[in-house]
Amino acid sequence: MSEHLDCVIIGAGFSGLAMLAHLREAGLQCVVVDRQDGVGGTWRANRYPGVRTDSDYPIYSFSFSPEVRDEWRWTQRYAPGAEVLAYLEFVTDRLDLRRDMRFGMDLQRAEFRDGTWHLTFADGSIVSCRYLISCMGILDQPIWPNVPGLDTFEGILLHSMQWPSEGVDLRGKRVGLIGLGSSGLQILPAIAPECAEVYVFQRQPNYVVDSTFFPVSDEEMELTRRDYDRIWERAKAHPFGVDMVVPDHGAMDVDDDERRRIFESKWQEGGHHFANETFHDLATDPAASEAASDFIRSKIREIVTDPVTAALLCPTDYSFNGKRVPTGHRYYETYNRPNVHLVDVKSVPIARVTRDSIVIGDSAYPLDVLICATGFDAMTGPLTRIDIVGRHGVTLREKWADGIRTNLGISVHGFPNFFMSIGPQTPYSNLPVPIQLGAQWVTRAIQFADQHGIQLEATPESEEWWAAEVDAAGRKTVMYEEGLKAKAWFFGANVPGKPRELLVYMGGGQKYQELCRAAEADGYRSFRA
Numbered sequence: 294m295s296e297h298l299d300c301v302i303i304g305a306g307f308s309g310l311a312m313l314a315h316l317r318e319a320g321l322q323c324v325v326v327d328r329q330d331g332v333g334g335t336w337r338a339n340r341y342p343g344v345r346t347d348s349d350y351p352i353y354s355f356s357f358s359p360e361v362r363d364e365w366r367w368t369q370r371y372a373p374g375a376e377v378l379a380y381l382e383f384v385t386d387r388l389d390l391r392r393d394m395r396f397g398m399d400l401q402r403a404e405f406r407d408g409t410w411h412l413t414f415a416d417g418s419i420v421s422c423r424y425l426i427s428c429m430g431i432l433d434q435p436i437w438p439n440v441p442g443l444d445t446f447e448g449i450l451l452h453s454m455q456w457p458s459e460g461v462d463l464r465g466k467r468v469g470l471i472g473l474g475s476s477g478l479q480i481l482p483a484i485a486p487e488c489a490e491v492y493v494f495q496r497q498p499n500y501v502v503d504s505t506f507f508p509v510s511d512e513e514m515e516l517t518r519r520d521y522d523r524i525w526e527r528a529k530a531h532p533f534g535v536d537m538v539v540p541d542h543g544a545m546d547v548d549d550d551e552r553r554r555i556f557e558s559k560w561q562e563g564g565h566h567f568a569n570e571t572f573h574d575l576a577t578d579p580a581a582s583e584a585a586s587d588f589i590r591s592k593i594r595e596i597v598t599d600p601v602t603a604a605l606l607c608p609t610d611y612s613f614n615g616k617r618v619p620t621g622h623r624y625y626e627t628y629n630r631p632n633v634h635l636v637d638v639k640s641v642p643i644a645r646v647t648r649d650s651i652v653i654g655d656s657a658y659p660l661d662v663l664i665c666a667t668g669f670d671a672m673t674g675p676l677t678r679i680d681i682v683g684r685h686g687v688t689l690r691e692k693w694a695d696g697i698r699t700n701l702g703i704s705v706h707g708f709p710n711f712f713m714s715i716g717p718q719t720p721y722s723n724l725p726v727p728i729q730l731g732a733q734w735v736t737r738a739i740q741f742a743d744q745h746g747i748q749l750e751a752t753p754e755s756e757e758w759w760a761a762e763v764d765a766a767g768r769k770t771v772m773y774e775e776g777l778k779a780k781a782w783f784f785g786a787n788v789p790g791k792p793r794e795l796l797v798y799m800g801g802g803q804k805y806q807e808l809c810r811a812a813e814a815d816g817y818r819s820f821r822a
Contacts, residue, residue: 306334308428308714311732343483344374434674477666505563532801534726544581585613615775683708700751755819766800
């Protein structure tokens, strides 16, 4: 393949589909390239047992296509991974996007020279384009645990992101699980019933809220279709990009009994309703955050029958919202199973992995299978693994070596006509909302650039302004101090050697969209270096 195009879009997940649909409608000649063998992005790569969304189905989908909205049928409130992947396949075929998609295309280098982006792929293919758009997502680069002897394990070694498409038979197996972020805590309840023994090696516990798997009735689906536009308007106006009501009271504005009653009601409702619809200050007031922490710790002790296990599952080093709030399904109840064993590796770390066990102190835990749900080099990892080379031969990796610099997480100085969907420093949010809005914004920006015969590229001043805004917004939240304590991924703290800085904007999705609209109304001056 050797050709010249208007746009090349890297990634065929939610972002890539939205970007292609909008740019093609604007009359641009585009192609989506993806190293996987089909559409889906994160939802094709992550097919581990128990994988599902943590947002309600109406706002974990697109609103821009009436055809898709009217014809697709969701079956569960929080859709399982296979259903999300089927939805993205449906969008691709219903909007006839597949004819402009190329799979098995592993991009190795993208270099800007002579006013054009030149792309080189692993198979030797070369493509050039005027606009290069990263839609690689935020969770594309898996991290393996840094444990001595991992490569000597002779059993089945798995990473949650690299689960075999044919599945894995765990019946009667002794299974070890390392990593208790969103992936690990979804995996555990799904595999526990079929395993002989499960050893969960926990370094740091999480505050997990339960997600209820309510089926979606025909009547509910029809009401959702009728109300899609209003649902999306409410999600766009919400700081976290969800269709929820921001409470008008803080956690300390009510007495202890009323506070517990409100917490209990939203705990029963499940999902992110607990974090977003109890009190307006769980993310900004340390006292409110600690009140939520106390409530969840009380629920853990209520649910988990063994007091020693319950105590280990209660976070004490950081408070609620110190990490992105994960959702699980009967996660805590799973520890009541006799074949599930929680092993504390904070006080006594893993010493090594042998050919058939994990060794901790003087104890060896025999294993047939070892699952590593150890997360990702989030936000920047997908972009820095490739040689993206801007003006003067500077790579994006080199540009960000001493700190991330972008304008609104969309554009980078020194990299003309290069755009990012949900790039570093974009909102901490339910992602489909900023993905769709971002695709629409980029499309209008490219149309403006073409109409005026200019290139778009963040100014140095805009990058410094935005870095300061991201830091200032983060410091107003409990996530800043508590996230550093929790070694949260949104600080890059889960990756050894990665600079500790906020990878996301915590000022609210609705505020971020205001700033994007302001840049557009100003004739994109902050994108005209």
